Amino acid sequence: IADGDAAQLKELVGDLHEADVGDLIETLDADERGPFVQLLGEDFDFAALTELDESVRLKLLEELPAEALAEGIGELESDDAVYILEDLDAENQAAILDQLPYSDRVQLQRSLDYPEESAGRLMQTDFIAVPPFWSVGQTIDYMREAEELPDTFHEIFVVDPGFRLLGSVPLDKILRTKRATKIAEIMNEDAQPFEATEDREEVARSFERYNMVSAAVVDDAGRLVGMLMVDDIVDVIQEEAEEDLRALAGLGDEEISDDFIVTARSRFTWLVVNLGTAILASLVISLFEGTIEAMVALAVLMPIVASMGGNAGTQTMTVAVRALATQELDARNLWRVLRREVLVSLLNGFGLAVLIGVASAMWFSNTALGAVIGVAIVINMIFAGLSGLMIPVVLEKVKVDPAIASSVFVTTVTDVIGFFAFLGIAALWFNLPL
Amino acid sequence: IADGDAAQLKELVGDLHEADVGDLIETLDADERGPFVQLLGEDFDFAALTELDESVRLKLLEELPAEALAEGIGELESDDAVYILEDLDAENQAAILDQLPYSDRVQLQRSLDYPEESAGRLMQTDFIAVPPFWSVGQTIDYMREAEELPDTFHEIFVVDPGFRLLGSVPLDKILRTKRATKIAEIMNEDAQPFEATEDREEVARSFERYNMVSAAVVDDAGRLVGMLMVDDIVDVIQEEAEEDLRALAGLGDEEISDDFIVTARSRFTWLVVNLGTAILASLVISLFEGTIEAMVALAVLMPIVASMGGNAGTQTMTVAVRALATQELDARNLWRVLRREVLVSLLNGFGLAVLIGVASAMWFSNTALGAVIGVAIVINMIFAGLSGLMIPVVLEKVKVDPAIASSVFVTTVTDVIGFFAFLGIAALWFNLPL
Known part of the structure; x- marks a missing residue:
C-alpha cells in the first residue's frame, strides 16, 4: 500500500471473500484504510464494508470520494446498501443517493424510510414474483431469461395483479414438480408474511422458531415489497443475544475498535x-x-x-x-x-x-x-x-x-x-x- | 385429554406447526404430556419433541412405548432423529434403533458415532448428489422422479464415482441455467466442506461469517456424508451466545422447566x-x-x-x-x-x-x-x-x-x-x- 502498487494489491486481495477483506481492513492502520480501498478501485467489493465495525466503517466512508461510493453502493444488493447508508448522516446519504439511477434510488429511499431495526430495513428489494396462473415451466423459463435477478434466493413469490401476496413456492418444490403444473397448485398459502414496520427482533424469533430460510415482506396494504433472507437474520439473532449480555454487564454498543x-x-x-x-x-x-x-x-x-x-x-x-x-x-x-x-x-x-x-x-x-x-x-x-x-x-x-x-x-x-x-x-x- | 377424546384433540392440534405443538406440550401438566402424545397417535409429529426443553423431553420419552417411538423417529429427518436420540441412555437408544429399518439405523448410528457437538451430529444424511457430467436437464428430471428426497434443500452436491465431493450448485443457479448446460460448468468448487468431526461452534461461525445457507459435510477421506442446513445452525448460534451469558452469571445449562x-x-x-x-x-x-x-x-x-x-x-x-x-x-x-x-x-x-x-x-x-x-x-x-x-x-x-x-x-x-x-x-x- 505504501508503494501504491495497485496491481500487486489486486492480485493479493483478488478472490478473498468479503468477510476476509473486511478483516484485512480492520487489521490495517487507520490511515492505510482509505488508500487501500482506493487502490483496489473497481475491484473493491463494497460488501466488505458491511463486515466492519461501525466506527471503522464511518471513518472510512468519510475518506472516500462520493462518486466512488455511489458507484460501489449501486452495485450492492439492496439490503447491504441500506446497511451502509443508514449510519450516514442525512447530508452524505442524500449526496450518495443523488448519484444513483432513479429506480435504485427510489427503492433504497423507501427502505430507509422504514423505522430503524424494522423488517423494512433488513429486507432485500430484489425478488421474483409471478402470477398464480403461470405453469412451473413458464416460471423456470422466465428465470432463465430474466436479467435483473437477486444474487441468491430460496423461494419465489406469487402475487395478484395488484402485487398483493398470494403465496410462495420454495425452489426445491419447483424443481421437483412437472413443467405443466400450475404455480397456484403448488404454492404455499400458509406462510405469514412480515409487515415492513415489524421489529427485527420479532422477525428473528419467528425465523428461529419456524426454521425459516426466507420470507416475504409486505407493506400495510398487503403488497409485496421485499424479501428477508436468513443470513441477515443470523446477524440479528447474534446481536440480540449479545445485547442482553452487554446490557447485563452495563455495556452500551461499544466495539473493540472504538477509541x-x-x-x-x-x-x-x-x-x-x-x-x-x-x-x-x-x-x-x-x-x-x-x-x-x-x-x-x-x-x-x-x-x-x-x-x-x-x-x-x-x-x-x-x-x-x-x-x-x-x-x-x-x-x-x-x-x-x-x-x-x-x-x-x-x-x-x-x-x-x-x-x-x-x-x-x-x-x-x-x-x-x-x-x-x-x-x-x-x-x-x-x-x-x-x-x-x-x-x-x-x-x-x-x-x-x-x-x-x-x-x-x-x-x-x-x-x-x-x-x-x-x-x-x-x-x-x-x-x-x- | 382427561376425556381421552382423540378425535377432538386431533382436530384442535391438527395443523399446528411443530414449534407450537412443542409449546403446547410444555404448558401441559407433566402427567398429561404422555397421554397427549399417545392420543394423537400417528398424527403426532415427533419433530415437536426437538422443540422441548431437555428435561421435559427425556421424561416424556420414558413414558412412551418403544414401538411408537421407533415409528415416530423413523419418520423424522435424520438430524432431528439424532437430536432426540443423542440424549437417551445407551440402552434406550439401542432399543429404538433396533426397530428401525436397516438403512435408517446405519445412518443414524453413524451420526451418533461422531463426537458430541460436532458437525456430524448436526447434519442431515439425506441430500442430493449428482455426477459432474450430468446436464442441468437430467438433474431436474432426476429430482422430479426421485422418491427419497430431503424435505427441503437449497443446493445439490456434485460427486465423483468414489462419492468424493467435487463441488456444489445452489438451486437458483440450476433454475437460471439452460437445460443443456453440464453441471460441471456451473458448479462451485470453492465452497469448503466441513469435516464431520469439526466442532459445531466453528461451523456456526463460518456460516455466519460467509452468509451460508447450507454446506456439505465430508468424512476424513473427503467423501460426502451429509449436509448442514442454516436452520440448525441458527439454534447453535443462539445457544453459544447464550452459553457465555449463562457461564458469566455462574449458571450451568439449566432450563426454566428443570425442577x-x-x-x-x-x-x-x-x-x-x-x-x-x-x-x-x-x-x-x-x-x-x-x-x-x-x-x-x-x-x-x-x-x-x-x-x-x-x-x-x-x-x-x-x-x-x-x-x-x-x-x-x-x-x-x-x-x-x-x-x-x-x-x-x-x-x-x-x-x-x-x-x-x-x-x-x-x-x-x-x-x-x-x-x-x-x-x-x-x-x-x-x-x-x-x-x-x-x-x-x-x-x-x-x-x-x-x-x-x-x-x-x-x-x-x-x-x-x-x-x-x-x-x-x-x-x-x-x-x-x-
Whole structure:
C-alpha cells in the first residue's frame, strides 16, 4: 500500500471473500484504510464494508470520494446498501443517493424510510414474483431469461395483479414438480408474511422458531415489497443475544475498535448509576457504626453476606432476563417459576448458612456470631431469589428493558438487605449500641 | 385429554406447526404430556419433541412405548432423529434403533458415532448428489422422479464415482441455467466442506461469517456424508451466545422447566466457589481490624471501593470474553486493546475518585479521608481493567473456558485489591494501628 502498487494489491486481495477483506481492513492502520480501498478501485467489493465495525466503517466512508461510493453502493444488493447508508448522516446519504439511477434510488429511499431495526430495513428489494396462473415451466423459463435477478434466493413469490401476496413456492418444490403444473397448485398459502414496520427482533424469533430460510415482506396494504433472507437474520439473532449480555454487564454498543474516550464515556454512566447503589449500602452500614465499633468482627464478615446475595440474585436475574427475551417466561408459568426460585433460594440459603455459620463461629470462637450470619444469609438469599425474578418481570411490564435496568435494582436489594439483616440481627442479639 | 377424546384433540392440534405443538406440550401438566402424545397417535409429529426443553423431553420419552417411538423417529429427518436420540441412555437408544429399518439405523448410528457437538451430529444424511457430467436437464428430471428426497434443500452436491465431493450448485443457479448446460460448468468448487468431526461452534461461525445457507459435510477421506442446513445452525448460534451469558452469571445449562433440586444443586457449586472469594476478602479486612476499630468510617466506605472495582472489572471482562469467543481479540490486537483498557480505567478511575472523594470528605468532614478513598479507587480501577482483560486472555491460552472461570478471578482481584488498598493507605496516612 505504501508503494501504491495497485496491481500487486489486486492480485493479493483478488478472490478473498468479503468477510476476509473486511478483516484485512480492520487489521490495517487507520490511515492505510482509505488508500487501500482506493487502490483496489473497481475491484473493491463494497460488501466488505458491511463486515466492519461501525466506527471503522464511518471513518472510512468519510475518506472516500462520493462518486466512488455511489458507484460501489449501486452495485450492492439492496439490503447491504441500506446497511451502509443508514449510519450516514442525512447530508452524505442524500449526496450518495443523488448519484444513483432513479429506480435504485427510489427503492433504497423507501427502505430507509422504514423505522430503524424494522423488517423494512433488513429486507432485500430484489425478488421474483409471478402470477398464480403461470405453469412451473413458464416460471423456470422466465428465470432463465430474466436479467435483473437477486444474487441468491430460496423461494419465489406469487402475487395478484395488484402485487398483493398470494403465496410462495420454495425452489426445491419447483424443481421437483412437472413443467405443466400450475404455480397456484403448488404454492404455499400458509406462510405469514412480515409487515415492513415489524421489529427485527420479532422477525428473528419467528425465523428461529419456524426454521425459516426466507420470507416475504409486505407493506400495510398487503403488497409485496421485499424479501428477508436468513443470513441477515443470523446477524440479528447474534446481536440480540449479545445485547442482553452487554446490557447485563452495563455495556452500551461499544466495539473493540472504538477509541478509549468513547468507551470510557459509555461505561462511566453505568459506574455512576452503580455508585448510587454502593452509597445506599454505605448509608445502611453507617446506621450501625456503633455496633461495628463494639464488635469489629462484623465489619470483617459483612461483605460475605452481601456478596453471596449478589451472586445468587445475579443467577436468578440472568435466567429471568433471558427467559423473558425468548418468551419462555410469561404470565402462564410465572407462578411455577416463582415457587421454584423460592425453593432454590431456601435450599441454597440453608446450605450456605451452615457452611458460613460454622466457619465464622470457628474463626471468631463465637457460636452466636455463626448463628447470626447464618440467619442473615438465609434472609438475603430469599430476597435475592425474589428480586432476581420479580424485578425483571416488573420492568418488562412497565416497558423498561430488563437486561439494562435489572442488575442495579437487584444489587441494591441484595446489598441493602444483606448489610441490614446481618448488622441489625447482630445488634439485637448481642445487645450492641447503634 | 382427561376425556381421552382423540378425535377432538386431533382436530384442535391438527395443523399446528411443530414449534407450537412443542409449546403446547410444555404448558401441559407433566402427567398429561404422555397421554397427549399417545392420543394423537400417528398424527403426532415427533419433530415437536426437538422443540422441548431437555428435561421435559427425556421424561416424556420414558413414558412412551418403544414401538411408537421407533415409528415416530423413523419418520423424522435424520438430524432431528439424532437430536432426540443423542440424549437417551445407551440402552434406550439401542432399543429404538433396533426397530428401525436397516438403512435408517446405519445412518443414524453413524451420526451418533461422531463426537458430541460436532458437525456430524448436526447434519442431515439425506441430500442430493449428482455426477459432474450430468446436464442441468437430467438433474431436474432426476429430482422430479426421485422418491427419497430431503424435505427441503437449497443446493445439490456434485460427486465423483468414489462419492468424493467435487463441488456444489445452489438451486437458483440450476433454475437460471439452460437445460443443456453440464453441471460441471456451473458448479462451485470453492465452497469448503466441513469435516464431520469439526466442532459445531466453528461451523456456526463460518456460516455466519460467509452468509451460508447450507454446506456439505465430508468424512476424513473427503467423501460426502451429509449436509448442514442454516436452520440448525441458527439454534447453535443462539445457544453459544447464550452459553457465555449463562457461564458469566455462574449458571450451568439449566432450563426454566428443570425442577428445583436440580437447579439448586447446579447453582450451589458456583456460590461455594464465590464463597472462597468472599472469605479471601474477609481475611484481607481482618488484617485491619485495629484500623477499623480506630476509625469506623472505613468500614462504612470500604464496600464502595470494592464494588466500583467489581463493576468496572465485569465490564472489561464481558467485552474480553465475547471478543475472544468471536475471535475479534487475538495476539494481533491484544496490545492495542490493553492500552485502551488502561486508558479507560485511568479516565473513569479519576472521574469516580473525584466524585467519591468529595462526597466522602463532606460526609465525614474529613478531607484526608476523601483523598485516601480517591487514591484507592484509582488503584482498584486500574487493577480491574487489567485483570478484566488479562484473566480471560490467559484462561483462553491455558484452554479453560474464559466465560466460566473469569468472573471468580476478576472479583477476587477487585475485592482483595480494593479492601487492601483502601484500608492499607488509610492505616498509613492516619497512622492507625493494624
